[in-house]
Amino acid sequence: MSGRTQLASIPPASPPPVLTIRDLGFQAPALKKRATGQTILQNLNLNLREQEFVSIVGPSGCGKSTLLNFIAGLLPVQQGEIHLAEKQPGEAYSLGYMFQQHGLLPWRNVRDNVGLGLEIQGVAKRDIVERSQRVLNDLGLTGYEQHYPAQLSGGMCQRVALARMLVSSPDILLMDEPFGALDAQTRVFIQELFSHYWETHKKTVLFVTHDLAEALFLSDRIVVMGARPGRIVAEYDITFPRPRHFDTLRTSSRFGSLLNQLWQDIKSHTVTGGQRDA
Numbered sequence: 001m002s003g004r005t006q007l008a009s010i011p012p013a014s015p016p017p018v019l020t021i022r023d024l025g026f027q028a029p030a031l032k033k034r035a036t037g038q039t040i041l042q043n044l045n046l047n048l049r050e051q052e053f054v055s056i057v058g059p060s061g062c063g064k065s066t067l068l069n070f071i072a073g074l075l076p077v078q079q080g081e082i083h084l085a086e087k088q089p090g091e092a093y094s095l096g097y098m099f100q101q102h103g104l105l106p107w108r109n110v111r112d113n114v115g116l117g118l119e120i121q122g123v124a125k126r127d128i129v130e131r132s133q134r135v136l137n138d139l140g141l142t143g144y145e146q147h148y149p150a151q152l153s154g155g156m157c158q159r160v161a162l163a164r165m166l167v168s169s170p171d172i173l174l175m176d177e178p179f180g181a182l183d184a185q186t187r188v189f190i191q192e193l194f195s196h197y198w199e200t201h202k203k204t205v206l207f208v209t210h211d212l213a214e215a216l217f218l219s220d221r222i223v224v225m226g227a228r229p230g231r232i233v234a235e236y237d238i239t240f241p242r243p244r245h246f247d248t249l250r251t252s253s254r255f256g257s258l259l260n261q262l263w264q265d266i267k268s269h270t271v272t273g274g275q276r277d278a
Contacts, residue, residue, distance in 0.1 A: 063230030
């Protein structure tokens with residue numbers, strides 16, 4: 001009998017998250033003297049892995065947008081910790097932020113709106129034009145480079161705003177209801193366009209939405225926030241194979257089942273009339 005000991009293979013360690021949020025809390029200032037401010041976030045914990053698409057859903061007012069503002073550094077952290085990993089020692093992950101309103105400058109054409117951030121960074125004009133054109137091509141905006149926002153539909157303006165965020169190639173995309181103001185048909189079109197872009201470029205995304213079908217279509221993982229004080233109350237891994245097609249996916253029984261589960265989670269953690277729904 002051999003005396004050699006068989007060692008069990010050890011699986012490789014998972015890479016550390018690119019974004020870690022621990023025990024995040026936030027209390028809004030009181031509106032009246034001697035009053036207590038409202039607690040918006042409480043003990044919120046979340047990790048985001050590289051190249052992961054995570055959507056945040058939850059009732060209105062639960063602090064979803066506030067959370068993104070903390071991550072982006074627009075609000076100082078009161079309680080808890082937000083940590084962005086480093087790609088290399090001393091090299092931080094970069095952030096892009098997209099809002100529900102496109103915020104395009106009406107006096108700049110499409111190409112100049114897209115290249116605005118690069119211009120502020122001091123990138124050479126020739127590089128700005130090349131990089132802007134590349135992302136405009138990716139988002140189906142070829143031929144509209146010289147148009148102004150007033151000449152575009154709402155959906156096209158949102159695509160330009162999306163291009164403006166993507167042109168600088170940020171490592172992590174923070175997206176706050178970016179397609180929420182669009183009509184249903186345009187919204188599905190842009191969802192599929194962005195899904196294709198993501199599958200090609202594999203950006204890390206944290207995506208806030210009220211549209212549960214949108215979250216299911218786009219995401220690798222969905223986290224559900226409860227009503228104020230906002231915190232994570234449920235989490236779902238979304239394993240539909242990619243590439244995804246909305247018309248096919250939404251007719252599947254699994255899609256319908258998950259949609260119902262998400263709705264029930266949100267409903268059970270929504271405060272109405274001072275009481276939680278049963």
